[in-house]
Amino acid sequence: MTEIDVLYFAWVRERIGLPRERVTTGAATVAGLVAELAAREERYAAAFADISALRVALDQDLADFDAALDGVREVAFFPPMTGG
Amino acid sequence: MTEIDVLYFAWVRERIGLPRERVTTGAATVAGLVAELAAREERYAAAFADISALRVALDQDLADFDAALDGVREVAFFPPMTGG
Amino acid sequence: MRVAVQAEPFDYGAESAAFAAAAEGAGAVVTFLGVVRDNGGALRAMEIEHYPGMTEKAIAGIVEEAAGRWPLTDALVIHRHGRLAPGEAIMMVATASRHRAAAFAAADFLMDYLKSRAPFWKKEIGSDGAEWVAAKDEDEAALGRW
């Protein structure tokens, strides 16, 4: 089990109800972490209901949901970006 | 025979040695006017030696060398433009 | 090359002038300015959320990518976050190069990538509630041009 900072932005943050939290997980990949979070409570299940509508960054770099969590300290979940 | 203002720009002006002149011509087309001018003197012949290196405007609109001179009051000869 | 992510307004005219003055050796400068549209009076404000830390890093990476593709003598990106009123400037991009084609292409490229790859999220606050702006398929598709 390792400790990871998990951050939420935009409507993911609003749906889950907090901007960040410290999570203890044994998940090997992002998808594994998502499954653990979604199983927690309805608000998490709602936020992670459609993975295709989400993006993920590992230690502030965009990544895929099948990426490994090895050595990662910060995971962020958010909708597709709308800058510019 | 009609009177037309003929204008020269850039190296055409330099080669012919004047910026504009009033020309009396019976030419029906731009090409006819060019033939008349080129026959005048060596400096005109030099300026009009390569028609493909020249552009022409009739009354301030770009035109082709086979365009008619009917009703035209101002003809300008110049090299391809280099603005911007 | 300068990247600024800030809540404060910026002075578009002054930034453009300073960028052009510093663009030694460049023959061409292109700027882009993004402004909050009022959507026919329906918009009260635009909230821009971002991911502090990642934002600067992501933009710097996009600028670096542009500088690798085109011979830029300079580039600038300023992007605001926080609450903006209709008519306010959201962001600007400037590029300088010897030739116009490179300056245009790089500015266009920077905009496409900032739109879809820099961690900003826009929320429109209207008279009848607030709504997150959805990413457009065409914005993602635009990346395929490069």
Place this chain on the structure above:
Amino acid sequence: MRVAVQAEPFDYGAESAAFAAAAEGAGAVVTFLGVVRDNGGALRAMEIEHYPGMTEKAIAGIVEEAAGRWPLTDALVIHRHGRLAPGEAIMMVATASRHRAAAFAAADFLMDYLKSRAPFWKKEIGSDGAEWVAAKDEDEAALGRW
């Protein structure tokens, strides 16, 4: 829409700021600034000749063509003539539209057409003489993009 053909310098920062401030309803403003390059110190001055009367008419026609192709809320062209020193601004273009793609395309189009269809001729005055700038095949070819 404004077209200015002038010998006097213009203030790029102030013109950009005023254009953006007046661009009501636009979400996107693109500007292009052309500057005299010094060609590694070899250039003393750039002489720009033009065809008074036709110049304004030709540029207005090009701007009108751009406004017909893209939904522009505004456009600006300023082009200088006469003798310019290296580093001086030659000309600028600005376009405003609701969306960035139209503003970029219109500015790029205006530059391509001003380059090859507006009656300006550049002469480079160097330390070893003066030479008329030759039109480039690529500039003529660029018109085929539109």
